[in-house]
Amino acid sequence: MSHFIPGRYFALRMGRRGLGSEGVVTAATDPGTLYRELAHAHGLELQSALVRFASNGVAGDIPLRRGDEVCFKPPVAGG
């Protein structure tokens, strides 16, 4: 089954597209799988083990439902 998921990218290298967020249709049922799908599509290099997820404002790898807002966040260290 496909879901419509608005995804927000935080500090992820979205290449020349400069994307901060987008809506996606996916069969993924968890944020990790969704990230791997999108990483493949966008050519993101950061491995999924380092990326953290949030669904609807709560951090964690929680099962996805239609319309959830998902946030992808890598570790960041710049200062």
Added chain:
Amino acid sequence: MFRIVHSAISGPLLDLGTSMGGLVIFEGRVRDVNEGNVVEALEYEALDDLAAREGEHILADALARFSVSAAACVHRVGLLQLGEIAIRVEVAAAHRRAAFDACEFIVDEVKRRVPIWKKEHYAGGATDWINAQGTRVITEESLYARQVCLPEVGEDGQRKIVSSRVLVVGAGGLGCSAIIYLAAAGVGHLGIAEGDVVEPSNLHRQPLYGTSDVGSPKLQIAAERARGLSPFIEVRQSGRITAANAEAVLSEYDIILDCTDNFRSKFLLNDMCVRLGKHLISASVDRFDGQLLIVGPGGPCLRCLWPETPEDGCAGSCEDDGVLGYVPGVFGTLQAGEALKLILGMGKIGVLTLMDLRELTATQLRVPRHESCPLCGDGTAAGGMGLFVSDLQASDLVIDIREPYETLAQPLKGVRVMPMSNFDPSDRELGEAKRVILVCAKGVRSAFLAQELRKMGHGHVFSYDGGAGDIQIP
């Protein structure tokens, strides 16, 4: 003759003989207007002894510089009404020109050098302290007036700010703006920890420093600038924070600002703050994005999100990827703001704020405390390989990693001693033991070192929970 007097001034001050052809007298009186304000009275205050001594020096200087025979000055202190004499200077000389010049010199120098202040009483009841040169004297009330009048601050809140103890670790892009706003708000005990020197490429995002500071240690300059923002705060300086000194330095403060730029330091500060029960305000930036997490007792920590310290370089840095200077400036400012909110009892822990400054959007995520967090969880991290142990077995190799000055003061019996500063990860006994337990004073350094050793493949290394104070060796 120079004197500070507390009553009305009257002349003459000099006893003139018949050899002096000129006598110049200057009298300064209280007038009714200063810089557009209607003045009703003036109140002078002086450090009497210091003022008298400096005044005598000025008269001696005048006698040495000008061809004059005698000079005297009297300055009055206390409350003076309009028209009353505040200062009288007399200079006697053979010729008038030298007498005029010396008199002017004395008046100028008294204003410049003698510690006397005046408080103007304006029509309507307001007052203001002015120093002798006409510049305003800075008081604590005047510095903080605009924040004290906020209902969220008030005099009680300002007292809390004045007695607060905040450490800023890193005086770079984040630290510069954090230091400015904390010092300016009057944080009474402000610590700065930094070990770098100023590089030209720092200046676009580190506005505490200027081009003339390149090559100088950041720590000293940042501390001077902070002191320049308020003479009422104490600014303490520490060098770079390391695993060996973190516990001692952080213990002196209530709130720690993580303004560092690498994962190793961020996770070290996170671990120390959790173990010591301190508040940590951690920020990081990446190009146009930034994040802010406040760690506090009972709340989640960085390791609830990333149990293992990520490798530096796995995500970008300001050096590698570039950054516009204002981006860390925004986040350092937010860190200072969150510190003030914690001090005022308005802080919130456990929320991760993400901001995208390119789109100018912000997202707040609630971070739940992770039960299997190796640091603040219940000690049963994935695979039963929790970092912390509190029960020792006879077969354990227990290593005391405290420094010699600590082990001398409080030695542990029946343990191996290998100070952290001199720790050898390739030690044979370490490699051969079934389980290795590291012990330090409070369990902070041992947790850090155990994690580092695990990264090197020593999965059998644990940290003793609680430290040397309550360890029972079987």
